[in-house]
Amino acid sequence: MSNMNAMKTHSKAMHVAITNRTYKGKTYSSTLLRQTYREDGKVKHRTLANLSALPEDVVDIIRRALKGEAFISATDVLKITSSKSHGAVCAILSVIRKIGLDKMLGGDALWRSIVLGMMTARLVEPGSKRFTAAYWQQTTLGSLLSLPESISPNALYEAMDTLFARQSILEKKLAKKHLEEGALVLYDLSSSYLEGTHCPLAAFGYSRDKKRSKKQFTYGLMTNKDGCPVAVEVFPGNRTDAKTLEDQMTRLREKYGLRRVVLVGDRGMITKTRIIDLKNVGYDWITALRARDIQHLYEDGAFQLSLFDERDVAEIEHPDYEGERLVLNRNPLMTEERRRNRQDLLLATERNLEKIRVRVETGKLVTADKIGLAVGKVIDKHKMAKHFILEISDGTFQYRRDEARIEKESRLDGIYIVRTDVPHEEMSMDEVVKTYKGLQQVEQAFRNMKSLQLELRPVFHRLEDRVRAHVFLCMLAYYVQWHMVRSLRTLKEQDAETYGSFRLVMERLKSLQRNTVECAGKTFEQVTQPDAYQQKILDALGVVL
Known part of the structure; x- marks a missing residue:
C-alpha cells in the first residue's frame, strides 16, 4: 500500500x-x-x-x-507604519555641524536643539512657532536632535528669549571667524512691516516693502566681503540709514576689537557726516555719489563722456573731494534699463495726467487747487515731476514733457561714481568698483531673509526683544543657507537643471523619507534611495544620509 x-x-x-x-x-x-x-x-x-x-x-x-x-504577498508581510521627511532636515543639520554652528551656539543641550530645530524649519518650511512645533513631528528633526516627542510653542518662545540674550556673544564669535584686521565689511539697511501697532519698534518710515500704510522696523546687516552674515541689529522703523552706521562703527571697534577696516555702504549710508566719523576712528570707506553730485561734476567739466570711448572704468580727482578717489564706471546694461524704466514711467504718468485733463475739460474738476491736488498725486506716485511742464489754472490744465530736462538726465544713464579714501597701492580702481558692487550680496541676503525661503516678514511679535530674536534667528538660518549655496556653487554652474534654486534643492531633498517598516514581527528603519538629482545635491553638500 x-x-x-x-x-x-x-x-x-x-x-x-x-x-x-x-x-x-x-x-x-x-x-x-x-x-x-x-x-x-x-x-x-x-x-x-x-x-x-x-x-x-x-x-x-x-x-x-x-x-x-x-x-506570500509582500504587502501581507511588509508594512510601513510611519513615514517622515528626512532628506532636507538631515542635510541642513549635517551642514550646521560641519561649519561648527552647533558648537558656536553653546548653552544646554535642550535649548541648543530647539534653536537648531527652529533654524532648520525656517529653511525648509518657515512658519509661526506653533506651526514649527507641529511641523517637527512630520520630520525626523525630533529624533536627529533628541527633542521631546511633544513640545509646546511656549518652549520655542523661551528659547528665542535666551537666543537674544546670547546674540552679542554669538556675533562676536562670528566676527572672529569671518573678519580680521583690515577686512572689508559690507553694511546695508532694510525694513520689514509689522502686523499690529503695539510693538515699541513700530514706526512709519521709508518702506522698502511698499507697505506705506503699515508701521515697520528697520534692521542693518553686516557681512564680510563675500556676503557671509556676521551681525544684524534692529532699529525703530523711522531710523535713517546714516544714523545706524554710528552703531556699527562702535560695534566693530569696541566689541570686535578691529582697529582698521574698510567699510562699504551705499550713497545714503555713508554721508559727509559719517565720513568724518569714519576718519576720526581710522576706518577707510567705499561708497558712491548721488545722481545730483554726478550731474554737478559733469557740468563742472570734471569728466567727459569720451572717457568711456575705449573702456568702461576711469578715475578722476576733484577739489571738492580732496584726498579721495573718484572711480567712474559705465554699465551699458544699466543704461538701457534706466532709459526703459524712465520711458515706462513717463507713459504711465501721461496716461494718468490725461485722465485728469479730460475731467477738467468735462467740468468735473474746476478749481486750480483741486486740479493741483489731483496732479500732485499722479506725479508723486511715479516721481516724474521734474520731467513735466504743467499749466494749471481754474478750469484749465495742460501738460507736456520737459524734453530738455529728460535729455540732460539721460546723458548720464548707466554712469555711477564710486568714492573712496582707500589708497591706490592697496586697491586698484577695478577692485574699488568690484568691492562696491559687493553690496549686492547684502541686498541678496535681504531678499533671501524676506522671501518665501526664510519669511522674515510679516512680523507678528509685539515684544521688542522678540522681534530682535526673530530677526537674529533668520540671520543665523541665512548663515547656514549661505554656506550651503557656497557648497552648491559648482553644481549650479555645471548642472543648472539639478540646482534650479535653493528652494528647489530643499523641495527635492524633502521627498527623501525615513520609513519605519515591520516585517515578520521585526521593525526596522529604511531611508528612501536618492535619485540621480538628489544624489548630486547630497554629494555637493558632502552629506551622507
Whole structure:
C-alpha cells in the first residue's frame, strides 16, 4: 500500500526543464513545465505547458515553488507604519555641524536643539512657532536632535528669549571667524512691516516693502566681503540709514576689537557726516555719489563722456573731494534699463495726467487747487515731476514733457561714481568698483531673509526683544543657507537643471523619507534611495544620509 502511494506521488511530480534543439544550423531553447511518471517500469516525461513566453523571474518562482518553497504577498508581510521627511532636515543639520554652528551656539543641550530645530524649519518650511512645533513631528528633526516627542510653542518662545540674550556673544564669535584686521565689511539697511501697532519698534518710515500704510522696523546687516552674515541689529522703523552706521562703527571697534577696516555702504549710508566719523576712528570707506553730485561734476567739466570711448572704468580727482578717489564706471546694461524704466514711467504718468485733463475739460474738476491736488498725486506716485511742464489754472490744465530736462538726465544713464579714501597701492580702481558692487550680496541676503525661503516678514511679535530674536534667528538660518549655496556653487554652474534654486534643492531633498517598516514581527528603519538629482545635491553638500 505504501509503495503504491509513493508511486502515485511520484507520478504527479512536476518540474521545469529547458530543452535545446537544432534546426538548420540554429539552436532553439524552450522552457517547459513537465510531469514525470512511470510506465512499464520506465521513467517518462509529459509536457504540460510551454513556459518560454514567460519572464525569467516568473519562471524562477514556478521552479522554486515546485521544489517546495512557499510564497506570500509582500504587502501581507511588509508594512510601513510611519513615514517622515528626512532628506532636507538631515542635510541642513549635517551642514550646521560641519561649519561648527552647533558648537558656536553653546548653552544646554535642550535649548541648543530647539534653536537648531527652529533654524532648520525656517529653511525648509518657515512658519509661526506653533506651526514649527507641529511641523517637527512630520520630520525626523525630533529624533536627529533628541527633542521631546511633544513640545509646546511656549518652549520655542523661551528659547528665542535666551537666543537674544546670547546674540552679542554669538556675533562676536562670528566676527572672529569671518573678519580680521583690515577686512572689508559690507553694511546695508532694510525694513520689514509689522502686523499690529503695539510693538515699541513700530514706526512709519521709508518702506522698502511698499507697505506705506503699515508701521515697520528697520534692521542693518553686516557681512564680510563675500556676503557671509556676521551681525544684524534692529532699529525703530523711522531710523535713517546714516544714523545706524554710528552703531556699527562702535560695534566693530569696541566689541570686535578691529582697529582698521574698510567699510562699504551705499550713497545714503555713508554721508559727509559719517565720513568724518569714519576718519576720526581710522576706518577707510567705499561708497558712491548721488545722481545730483554726478550731474554737478559733469557740468563742472570734471569728466567727459569720451572717457568711456575705449573702456568702461576711469578715475578722476576733484577739489571738492580732496584726498579721495573718484572711480567712474559705465554699465551699458544699466543704461538701457534706466532709459526703459524712465520711458515706462513717463507713459504711465501721461496716461494718468490725461485722465485728469479730460475731467477738467468735462467740468468735473474746476478749481486750480483741486486740479493741483489731483496732479500732485499722479506725479508723486511715479516721481516724474521734474520731467513735466504743467499749466494749471481754474478750469484749465495742460501738460507736456520737459524734453530738455529728460535729455540732460539721460546723458548720464548707466554712469555711477564710486568714492573712496582707500589708497591706490592697496586697491586698484577695478577692485574699488568690484568691492562696491559687493553690496549686492547684502541686498541678496535681504531678499533671501524676506522671501518665501526664510519669511522674515510679516512680523507678528509685539515684544521688542522678540522681534530682535526673530530677526537674529533668520540671520543665523541665512548663515547656514549661505554656506550651503557656497557648497552648491559648482553644481549650479555645471548642472543648472539639478540646482534650479535653493528652494528647489530643499523641495527635492524633502521627498527623501525615513520609513519605519515591520516585517515578520521585526521593525526596522529604511531611508528612501536618492535619485540621480538628489544624489548630486547630497554629494555637493558632502552629506551622507
